[in-house]
Amino acid sequence: MTAVLEISGLRKTYRGRKGVRKALDGFDMVVEAGQVHGFLGPNGSGKTTTLRTLLGLIKPNDGRMAILGEEVPRRLPQVAGRVGAIVESPQFFGNFTAETTLSLLADAGGVNPRRVPAVLELVGLRDRAKDRVKTYSLGMKQRLAVASALLKEPKLLILDEPANGLDPGGIREMRTLMGDLAGSGMTVLLSSHILGEIQLICDSVTIISAGRRVAAGSVADVLAGHTSSAVRVRLEPGVDLLGAAEMLRAAGAVITIERDHFTVGNASNPAQITKLLAERQIYVSELTPVSADLEDVFLELTGTAPVDGASRQVDQVGTQGGWGQ
Numbered sequence: 001m002t003a004v005l006e007i008s009g010l011r012k013t014y015r016g017r018k019g020v021r022k023a024l025d026g027f028d029m030v031v032e033a034g035q036v037h038g039f040l041g042p043n044g045s046g047k048t049t050t051l052r053t054l055l056g057l058i059k060p061n062d063g064r065m066a067i068l069g070e071e072v073p074r075r076l077p078q079v080a081g082r083v084g085a086i087v088e089s090p091q092f093f094g095n096f097t098a099e100t101t102l103s104l105l106a107d108a109g110g111v112n113p114r115r116v117p118a119v120l121e122l123v124g125l126r127d128r129a130k131d132r133v134k135t136y137s138l139g140m141k142q143r144l145a146v147a148s149a150l151l152k153e154p155k156l157l158i159l160d161e162p163a164n165g166l167d168p169g170g171i172r173e174m175r176t177l178m179g180d181l182a183g184s185g186m187t188v189l190l191s192s193h194i195l196g197e198i199q200l201i202c203d204s205v206t207i208i209s210a211g212r213r214v215a216a217g218s219v220a221d222v223l224a225g226h227t228s229s230a231v232r233v234r235l236e237p238g239v240d241l242l243g244a245a246e247m248l249r250a251a252g253a254v255i256t257i258e259r260d261h262f263t264v265g266n267a268s269n270p271a272q273i274t275k276l277l278a279e280r281q282i283y284v285s286e287l288t289p290v291s292a293d294l295e296d297v298f299l300e301l302t303g304t305a306p307v308d309g310a311s312r313q314v315d316q317v318g319t320q321g322g323w324g325q
């Protein structure tokens with residue numbers, strides 16, 4: 001596979017009245033061609049700074065970046081025509097229709113006007129193209145924004161938080177759209193903190209925390225590297241669930257109590273659970289492993305503060321020790 005986007009050792013320090021803030025601290029990222037790549041991190045972890053730096057809107061302090069094999073920002077003029085990006089929510093005139101809006105943008109950007117119906121079709125707005133934008137839902141406005149970025153037929157599409165503020169239906173539409181775009185050969189980079197959706201949309205991810213990469217790879221690989229040691233425990237009806245949970249907690253288990261069961265978050269040896277319970281004549285009716293999802297991995301990784309001052313990427317974060325070994 002060829003890399004459409006490569007970043008290495010990127011550093012950005014903001015200096016303000018409140019002092020110096022390291023937004024990017026030797027950040028690395030690689031995005032391969034034809035992928036939908038999720039760029040994930042908590043608020044303030046450096047996602048927007050990375051995207052704005054890539055697009056030449058912010059000057060980095062150090063590091064190398066290349067888009068489609070061209071060094072940026074030096075060669076940005078040569079590559080800009082092949083990159084579509086939305087890093088700030090674009091403002092549209094509510095009284096214009098989507099068709100007019102895109103026609104004006106196409107005209108201003110020297111794009112063939114035939115692209116307008118094509119992109120409207122791509123984002124699923126063809127039937128509403130002649131309606132005023134002010135009658136659109138937020139999801140439709142987001143799709144119009146994507147349409148505007150697609151006018152010049154980019155090879156790489158960069159979207160900052162495209163699912164932000166969308167309801168589940170809007171997120172589903174956005175997900176379908178991303179899949180369609182990648183299916184047409186485009187590479188899509190999308191930043192987000194909505195992880196459940198990312199797991200379904202993306203082929204690969206980069207997770208950033210405090211300006212450094214803490215995980216990267218295919219969603220399956222990232223998940224496989226962080227197998228959960230949690231198990232769900234259900235007891236026979238009528239048994240004192242809270243009492244049993246308390247007893248395990250006193251023995252060192254990390255317990256989360258649900259309505260009709262509890263989970264043990266650090267059960268590296270599930271037999272210990274059944275043994276301790278059986279010693280008190282309490283019998284389990286279900287003991288099931290809880291599989292890790294991207295959200296678990298994200299919390300585990302971004303809750304792990306990187307070593308201060310070290311620029312090494314901490315992809316290989318060790319898993320925490322389990323209880324009951």
Ligand SMILES: Nc1ncnc2c1ncn2[C@@H]1O[C@H](COP(=O)(O)OP(=O)(O)OP(=O)(O)O)[C@@H](O)[C@H]1O
Pocket residue numbers: 014015016021022023041042043044045046047048049050193
């Ligand atoms: N113009 C600025 N001046 C000073 N500090 C800034 C500036 N822009 C961002 N920062 C700081 O840099 C860090 C990274 O911010 P950035 O906006 O890149 O994060 P983010 O991951 O995009 O967060 P969010 O998801 O909230 O948008 C934060 O600590 C932020 O407060």
